[in-house]
Amino acid sequence: MCQARTTMLSLLVLCLFCGRNLSADEAPSAKPPAELEKAVAQLKAVLRPGQGQVHHVDAEPTVAIGEMRGYRVVVRNTWKEHTYPVQQQAAAAGRGPGEDGRPFVTKHSHWNFVLFPAGAKLPADAAKKISWPEADDRVKSFHLPVALGEGYGCIWFSNTTIYHQHFLRDQLKLAGGDDRIQLLVRGLSVKDEGTATRNSVQMLFVQLGDKGFDALNQEIRTNADPSYAIRSLAYFRDAKSTDRLVELHGSPVRQIQQAADYALVCRPFRPEAKQAYLDMLGNPSRVYEAIEACRQFDWKDSLPQLKQIVEKPSSLGAYRGAFKASRELAGKPISPKLLAAEKTIEQRAYTDRGRDQADLTAARQAILDADDVEAATFVGISLATFLTKGNITQVQREGIEILRVLPRATVDKMLNQLAKGLQDESHRNTVAKLLQQVL
Numbered sequence: 001m002c003q004a005r006t007t008m009l010s011l012l013v014l015c016l017f018c019g020r021n022l023s024a025d026e027a028p029s030a031k032p033p034a035e036l037e038k039a040v041a042q043l044k045a046v047l048r049p050g051q052g053q054v055h056h057v058d059a060e061p062t063v064a065i066g067e068m069r070g071y072r073v074v075v076r077n078t079w080k081e082h083t084y085p086v087q088q089q090a091a092a093a094g095r096g097p098g099e100d101g102r103p104f105v106t107k108h109s110h111w112n113f114v115l116f117p118a119g120a121k122l123p124a125d126a127a128k129k130i131s132w133p134e135a136d137d138r139v140k141s142f143h144l145p146v147a148l149g150e151g152y153g154c155i156w157f158s159n160t161t162i163y164h165q166h167f168l169r170d171q172l173k174l175a176g177g178d179d180r181i182q183l184l185v186r187g188l189s190v191k192d193e194g195t196a197t198r199n200s201v202q203m204l205f206v207q208l209g210d211k212g213f214d215a216l217n218q219e220i221r222t223n224a225d226p227s228y229a230i231r232s233l234a235y236f237r238d239a240k241s242t243d244r245l246v247e248l249h250g251s252p253v254r255q256i257q258q259a260a261d262y263a264l265v266c267r268p269f270r271p272e273a274k275q276a277y278l279d280m281l282g283n284p285s286r287v288y289e290a291i292e293a294c295r296q297f298d299w300k301d302s303l304p305q306l307k308q309i310v311e312k313p314s315s316l317g318a319y320r321g322a323f324k325a326s327r328e329l330a331g332k333p334i335s336p337k338l339l340a341a342e343k344t345i346e347q348r349a350y351t352d353r354g355r356d357q358a359d360l361t362a363a364r365q366a367i368l369d370a371d372d373v374e375a376a377t378f379v380g381i382s383l384a385t386f387l388t389k390g391n392i393t394q395v396q397r398e399g400i401e402i403l404r405v406l407p408r409a410t411v412d413k414m415l416n417q418l419a420k421g422l423q424d425e426s427h428r429n430t431v432a433k434l435l436q437q438v439l
Helices: 002-018 034-046 086-092 162-172 180-187 193-201 205-222 227-235 239-249 254-264 271-280 287-296 300-311 316-329 336-349 357-368 373-384 393-405 408-421 425-438
Strands: 053-057 063-065 068-082 104-117 144-151 154-160
Touching: 034 053, 034 068, 034 104, 034 154, 034 162, 144 162, 154 162, 162 180, 162 193, 180 193, 180 205, 205 227, 205 239, 227 239, 227 254, 239 254, 239 271, 254 271, 271 287, 287 300, 287 316, 300 316, 316 373, 316 425, 336 357, 336 373, 336 393, 357 373, 357 393, 373 393, 373 408, 373 425, 393 425, 408 425
Parallel strands: none
Antiparallel strands: 053 068, 063 068, 068 104, 104 154, 144 154
């Protein structure tokens, strides 16, 4: 009789325990089951640097869906931030937060999972029935509850970004779960901070092969704004994707054409899309990449267009690119010695002390002694109009001094033609000012 009462009491306690959603604090201390330990070990193995480390694993199930009980697993990512903008300078100088003696704060973000034992009878919308904490990622990306699939003796769920759920399912080789293509397609229309979701899902369709391509094609045909679907084709490198992008490049809808051009100029370039690149020589926003494609594939029939760009460039950058490419395709490339001298002088913009004076003197003299006066003048113009985030003053001064010494007739001719042909007003004014400086 005593044994029967003990058994009944144990069953009553077990029923009370399973009938509610336990908190982590309420759960008694115990060792997680072997399946959960195996699953967590696999999770630890696939986490990349910067994604965090496993911070918490339920010892007892704390999540209930009907009669089923699941275990919560939390991955924590930790970083340090300076408490005011001055500290960013220390970080840029190579000192970590706190190494300069100034204050910083430690911050965390959390990636939450819930794992149920394999075979648990769960509804199709189980991911939505789980109570998830509010996302606290460093970047406020779009999150949603996802059924990740089954593997390592568990059924996996998470509240995460579309990119991270795809990454984890790919790494863990989980079976089943929510439709991966539908999730990626949904990501193309998400509007979050820095368009993080749209940008991150673009590169994932190619991993799904023909199914990914077909899903993008469907979006391109039916979505009012297919731009991000078209951009995603950049990651498909076969003839089928190239043909589709060339077709979209020819669209009368500007939005579609711009998206196709974006995908086509993503490297490596596609020689089969030659006509599209030749078209883009007339597009100021894509002329740089189009010039590079012509040079890379030795398209000599682009020479008339390149020379036209030299005569009437949209910008100084277009002028530089077209000049070099036209000389190369015409069989008269700029001497490597001249280009090396130009680079030596440009280095002054990227270091505090610049190059050794002997190196600078030798580089300057190499330009002045060049037999190819046209190329030397071009290098002088490039240096005199040099722009970067570094110290440009010394580089520009070198270019001005070189132009003052080179033959006056060639310098005046090239600068006057450039000042007259430039389409960008600010760049045209820059060259007009340069003309006055070299007098």
